[in-house]
Amino acid sequence: MLDPETWYQCDRCTNCCKWPGDVRLEDGEVEEIAEFLNMETQAFIDKYTRLRTNRSGLSLIEKPNHECIMLDGSSCRINPVKPDQCRGFPNQWNFEGWQQVCHAKAIPIKQAIKDGLVKP
Numbered sequence: 734m735l736d737p738e739t740w741y742q743c744d745r746c747t748n749c750c751k752w753p754g755d756v757r758l759e760d761g762e763v764e765e766i767a768e769f770l771n772m773e774t775q776a777f778i779d780k781y782t783r784l785r786t787n788r789s790g791l792s793l794i795e796k797p798n799h800e801c802i803m804l805d806g807s808s809c810r811i812n813p814v815k816p817d818q819c820r821g822f823p824n825q826w827n828f829e830g831w832q833q834v835c836h837a838k839a840i841p842i843k844q845a846i847k848d849g850l851v852k853p
């Protein structure tokens with residue numbers, strides 16, 4: 734349910750870091766995040782990742798309360814290098830009913846481009 738006329742600006746409510754499920758790590762993201770955390774790649778994999786539910790790759794692990802392991806209070810510990818899955822929500826992917834759990838602010842796409850929030 735993507736809306737080409739609207740840009741949704743995240744208000745950092747962190748809800749999307751708290752629901753259960755995979756936080757997929759794509760090619761290159763493991764190494765980038767490990768480097769950001771000053772860890773060897775294998776040590777990062779051992780400590781912070783698991784197989785995705787469909788076993789097709791790696792996911793970040795979650796805490797017992799289902800929060801992402803990288804959520805620290807209301808901040809993402811790896812924000813500058815967070816996975817594409819995190820960057821893409823809700824403008825590049827979302828799901829039925831997402832607006833009931835995400836507090837992102839709707840901005841007309843023309844305004845978002847004018848304000849430099851989105852590249853044309």
Ligand code: SF4
Binds near residue numbers: 803812
């Ligand atoms: S990596 Fe960061 S942005 Fe992504 S779910 Fe975890 S805490 Fe949230």
Ligand code: SF4
Binds near residue numbers: 743746834835
């Ligand atoms: S749920 Fe929406 S508003 Fe909240 S942090 Fe995620 S993208 Fe941002």
